[in-house]
Amino acid sequence: MKTFDHLTVIGLREWIALPELGIVGLRAKIDTGASTSSLHASDIQPFERDGQRWVRFTAHLGTLVQRRHRCETELVSLKTIRSSNGQVQSRYVIRTSLALGDRVWPIEFTLACRKSMRYRVLLGSKALIDGRLVVNPALLYVQDKPILTLSGAQ
Incomplete structure (x- = not known):
């Protein structure tokens, strides 16, 4: 049996923060079947700032108590995603730092409506x-x- 001592173990669900977006105390589900991470967002509006493509959106936090947080960040791309039920849609992609445990690193998120999730x-x-x-x-x-x-730093 092989062991992987150089890797950090996480559970199926973990608490995270997105410090560059000012978001803390967010529960995340780990989905090894999905390639790209996804963040629940609405009111998504692309715009330009200093010649760069940006996006503003409302991030929805919490399931029992609904919290909303307005965000603005650079837009990485527009990506075609096929959901688990086979539906194809275009989603905006952002790159921001993820804090999980005592570590922080940059990852990409697609912005998607996850209100039924x-x-x-x-x-x-x-x-x-x-x-x-x-x-x-x-x-x-x-x-x-x-x-x-x-x-925002740890």
Whole structure:
């Protein structure tokens, strides 16, 4: 049996933060079947700032208590995604830092309407690879909630 001591173990669900967007205390579901991570967003509006493509959107946080957070960030691309039910749609892609446990690294998120989903964030396999994470699906909330200072750094 091989072991992977150089990788961090996470559970099927984890607490995360998106410090560059000013978002903390967000529950994420880990989805190894999805390549790209996804964030629940509405009111998505692309615009230009200093000749660069940007996007503003409302991030929806929480499931029992609905919280909304208005965000603006650079737009990475527009990507065609095929959902698990076979539906194809174009989604805006952003790149922002992800805080999970005591680590922070940049990942890409597609912005999508996830209002009918239990979790407002899915972390896909690219985020897991970049974070050097392995998933034990029998566990939940293995890592501590990220603690962020006012500057967003840990």
